[in-house]
Amino acid sequence: VIRTLYAPGDPQRYVQPVTWTRDGDRLLVLHSAEDRTWQIGFMNADDGTLQILRSLDWRGPQGMDLSPDGQWIAYSLPREEAPSILDVFLLATDGSEEHLLAGSDASEEVVGWLPDGGPLFYLSDAGGTTRLLAQELDGARKDGPPRVVRSDMVHAGSMGAFRDGFLFGIAVEARQTRLGTVDLSEARLDVPLTAVVPARMERAVAPEWSADGEQLVYVVNPPQGGLSFPVRLAVRSVRTGAERRFAIPFGYVNNIALSPDGTELLVQGYGPEGQNGIFRTPLDGEGVEPVERNGIDADRTRIPYWSADGRSAYYARWSMEDGDDERIVRRDLETGELEELYRTSRLRGFAVSPDESEIAVTRHHPDAPEQSQLLAVDLATGTERELARVTDPEGFSNGSNLTWSPDGEHILYVQSGPDSDGGEVLRVVSRRGGEPKVIPTDQWVSRPRLHPDGGRLAVMAGVNRWEVWTLENVGSVVEDR
Amino acid sequence: VSGGTRRGALRPGGAGVAAAAGAALFLSGAGCLGPATEAGTAPPGSTGSLPARPLGLDLYLPVPESNPLTPEKAALGERLFFDPKLSRDGTVACTSCHLPGHALSDTLAVSRGVDGRVGVRNAPTLMNRGWARSLFWDGRAASLEEQALHPIRSPREMDLPLETLGPRLRENPDYVHAFRAAFPDEEDPVGPEGVARALASYVRTLQAGDAPFDRFRAGQRDASPDDARRGARLFFGRAGCAVCHAGPTFSDGRFHNTGISWGSADLGRYRVTGADEDRGRFRTPPLRELTRTAPYMHDGSVRTLEEVVDLYDRGGTPNPFLSHRLRPLDLTEQEKADLVAFLRALSADPPLSRVGERSP
Numbered sequence: 001v002i003r004t005l006y007a008p009g010d011p012q013r014y015v016q017p018v019t020w021t022r023d024g025d026r027l028l029v030l031h032s033a034e035d036r037t038w039q040i041g042f043m044n045a046d047d048g049t050l051q052i053l054r055s056l057d058w059r060g061p062q063g064m065d066l067s068p069d070g071q072w073i074a075y076s077l078p079r080e081e082a083p084s085i086l087d088v089f090l091l092a093t094d095g096s097e098e099h100l101l102a103g104s105d106a107s108e109e110v111v112g113w114l115p116d117g118g119p120l121f122y123l124s125d126a127g128g129t130t131r132l133l134a135q136e137l138d139g140a141r142k143d144g145p146p147r148v149v150r151s152d153m154v155h156a157g158s159m160g161a162f163r164d165g166f167l168f169g170i171a172v173e174a175r176q177t178r179l180g181t182v183d184l185s186e187a188r189l190d191v192p193l194t195a196v197v198p199a200r201m202e203r204a205v206a207p208e209w210s211a212d213g214e215q216l217v218y219v220v221n222p223p224q225g226g227l228s229f230p231v232r233l234a235v236r237s238v239r240t241g242a243e244r245r246f247a248i249p250f251g252y253v254n255n256i257a258l259s260p261d262g263t264e265l266l267v268q269g270y271g272p273e274g275q276n277g278i279f280r281t282p283l284d285g286e287g288v289e290p291v292e293r294n295g296i297d298a299d300r301t302r303i304p305y306w307s308a309d310g311r312s313a314y315y316a317r318w319s320m321e322d323g324d325d326e327r328i329v330r331r332d333l334e335t336g337e338l339e340e341l342y343r344t345s346r347l348r349g350f351a352v353s354p355d356e357s358e359i360a361v362t363r364h365h366p367d368a369p370e371q372s373q374l375l376a377v378d379l380a381t382g383t384e385r386e387l388a389r390v391t392d393p394e395g396f397s398n399g400s401n402l403t404w405s406p407d408g409e410h411i412l413y414v415q416s417g418p419d420s421d422g423g424e425v426l427r428v429v430s431r432r433g434g435e436p437k438v439i440p441t442d443q444w445v446s447r448p449r450l451h452p453d454g455g456r457l458a459v460m461a462g463v464n465r466w467e468v469w470t471l472e473n474v475g476s477v478v479e480d481r
Numbered sequence: 482v483s484g485g486t487r488r489g490a491l492r493p494g495g496a497g498v499a500a501a502a503g504a505a506l507f508l509s510g511a512g513c514l515g516p517a518t519e520a521g522t523a524p525p526g527s528t529g530s531l532p533a534r535p536l537g538l539d540l541y542l543p544v545p546e547s548n549p550l551t552p553e554k555a556a557l558g559e560r561l562f563f564d565p566k567l568s569r570d571g572t573v574a575c576t577s578c579h580l581p582g583h584a585l586s587d588t589l590a591v592s593r594g595v596d597g598r599v600g601v602r603n604a605p606t607l608m609n610r611g612w613a614r615s616l617f618w619d620g621r622a623a624s625l626e627e628q629a630l631h632p633i634r635s636p637r638e639m640d641l642p643l644e645t646l647g648p649r650l651r652e653n654p655d656y657v658h659a660f661r662a663a664f665p666d667e668e669d670p671v672g673p674e675g676v677a678r679a680l681a682s683y684v685r686t687l688q689a690g691d692a693p694f695d696r697f698r699a700g701q702r703d704a705s706p707d708d709a710r711r712g713a714r715l716f717f718g719r720a721g722c723a724v725c726h727a728g729p730t731f732s733d734g735r736f737h738n739t740g741i742s743w744g745s746a747d748l749g750r751y752r753v754t755g756a757d758e759d760r761g762r763f764r765t766p767p768l769r770e771l772t773r774t775a776p777y778m779h780d781g782s783v784r785t786l787e788e789v790v791d792l793y794d795r796g797g798t799p800n801p802f803l804s805h806r807l808r809p810l811d812l813t814e815q816e817k818a819d820l821v822a823f824l825r826a827l828s829a830d831p832p833l834s835r836v837g838e839r840s841p
Binding site for chain 1: 539540541542543698699713714715717718719721723724725726727728729733805806808809
């Protein structure tokens with residue numbers, strides 16, 4: 001039997017259940033409000049009534065648990081002025097008080113309590129390693145300093161407690177940014193794909209090369225995935241491999257595009273105030289400006305690109321009144337002027353040619369519902385040339401899954417579905433037409449990006465694979481010490 | 482443990498505050514977003530019940546540990562709030578500019594103090610200020626306790642030297658008794674600090690919620706008319722209002738330059754920080770009870786909600802420090818009307834005729 005407890009009818013509102021109260025009457029939940037700020041509350045398990053205890057802002061708690069006696073909620077929250085740092089708070093379940101429990105310069109994330117009570121466990125990265133700490137409490141007050149349970153923890157997502165320990169989900173493999181070298185004319189990888197960061201530690205997504213080829217930029221997500229405010233951005237030197245990290249004030253990022261001068265990004269995602277849309281931000285995240293905010297299920301923007309002169313943004317734009325149609329537009333970033341370049345039904349993705357004279361478009365075939373097409377569209381004349389056709393309405397991967405070679409002669413794209421052995425296969429086709437070729441890889445791929453030298457390839461590849469680990473005898477260890 | 486705040490269990494009972502102080506907010510509804518109107522639950526060991534919250538507000542209300550919220554303090558604070566003795570010439574009370582019936586805001590563009598002296602800013606509503614991150618339009622006070630004495634000593638407002646406050650109040654034995662009841666552990670609480678703590682306690686009890694939009698989001702689908710619902714979609718979506726007007730009080734508590742009064746001598750937050758980027762920035766006002774708090778903006782220069790929406794539709798008033806969040810919205814007349822309808826749906830209905838008291 002399934003009962004619907006909560007159906008707000010508003011796409012911006014939803015709840016994330018955290019845990020049950022011990023009596024089973026209520027659920028501790030995180031609620032996303034209409035303005036996309038987060039709230040901590042209880043949901044009545046009978047009728048779905050939501051009681052909000054504490055409203056936060058766009059920084060969502062990371063790690064939360066309810067004490068076994070039902071008196072306290074422990075949660076970690078990114079610090080406002082330094083959102084990479086998490087602090088631990090204790091909130092009374094009757095809303096009567098709140099205390100900062102751990103607020104050092106280290107990041108401290110709640111794991112939770114064991115079912116029979118005892119100390120609150122949390123992870124702390126103070127001292128350069130991730131340690132599991134146990135903090136005895138007297139009410140909301142510390143009862144002595146925290147004790148170290150283990151000092152060699154890896155980044156892991158807490159999955160709850162059992163009688164004498166905790167479950168953790170640990171990523172051992174991930175779909176993430178990998179680097180290789182490709183020969184487009186021969187349609188083969190000369191250097192196999194290798195990950196830029198170890199999956200166990202973090203996930204590098206949405207790779208972008210700088211126009212001068214000196215840098216590779218990508219978003220670094222926590223290995224367990226999910227929302228992570230702020231979004232972490234890595235800028236890697238192609239020559240030395242040295243990395244600079246930035247925190248940009250976004251709650252979630254779907255897509256990025258690096259400006260031609262390498263100093264700014266166009267970001268599609270949830271901006272610093274919870275608004276979804278396309279934003280313009282310097283690499284350090286200081287001074288985010290909206291390019292276009294999305295409406296609530298009425299307008300949507302996606303797949304941003306810069307113009308070569310850095311003065312305009314190309315992106316796909318859908319409005320409710322357009323029905324199945326989606327427009328590809330160019331917005332002047334100085335004047336805000338919007339120009340429609342192309343309009344088609346059921347767009348999958350697009351990419352702008354290096355000379356900005358054409359766009360490559362993937363879409364459902366408008367007249368053959370079981371097929372989809374890859375087209376080159378001349379922006380001056382609107383002339384369309386079909387470059388590939390697939391017998392699958394979703395045969396081309398959605399989003400930013402195609403790119404032009406730097407010389408504008410080839411289009412590299414990802415094809416999925418039955419024609420691709422059920423996976424996502426990298427293919428290349430000449431802009432002049434001809435038979436598309438498969439570029440064999442040993443992993444499924446998405447979001448290919450070619451280095452300006454035309455050979456080096458950054459691509460999302462691989463599968464997500466997790467292991468569930470238990471950390472046992474935690475209570476005994478604490479008692480022994 | 483540091484940084485803790487308490488809501489403070491009301492002793493000997495939340496409902497007593499309403500009876501004693503005439504502030505009925507503790508009776509005014511639910512502390513939940515759901516349709517039920519249940520009160521907060523007292524924690525084990527608590528000697529009194531906790532106050533309920535109007536629908537739409539957090540159950541958690543930050544209260545400094547140094548000034549727990551008690552019925553006695555709130556009652557004393559209310560009495561002081563309405564007493565003109567707190568001004569130099571005995572003619573101006575806090576309520577002279579924070580009017581009951583107008584959600585404790587002023588109907589004048591800028592308020593008037595003793596001797597008819599004209600202030601420089603509009604007196605904002607005091608509803609829900611217990612959740613404020615900072616006080617005053619420029620945020621110069623970090624807490625209600627810090628804020629409370631500013632108007633009393635301000636030459637443009639009540640102009641009373643603080644050193645005269647204690648002696649003046651001690652002249653009235655009833656006040657001495659009320660201060661002792663409010664601060665039973667203190668030897669001589671009659672003075673500026675006691676006044677500040679009592680006024681802050683009273684202001685924490687001023688809570689506005691239970692608006693049609695609250696009932697709509699709690700599941701009462703007919704609580705909000707169609708135009709207000711369309712306005713809500715604009716407010717939270719394309720118009721981007723919720724970028725600053727966020728959370729249960731519809732304010733992010735931060736400071737933004739919208740260009741209002743640009744060119745005047747009032748540079749807002751800049752006066753506090755001296756930072757160039759703060760020129761012309763003022764605190765985001767909360768939006769509850771808007772139908773009762775006209776005129777609007779820090780200088781009271783905007784008379785109607787329609788004018789407010791027009792202002793933002795134009796993208797604010799151009800100036801070198803205009804917030805990058807503002808840009809022309811190109812709203813249709815219908816969309817503007819929908820936004821106004823939504824803003825109206827943020828006021829309690831039936832209205833609060835006086836602080837926390839509902840109309841018959």
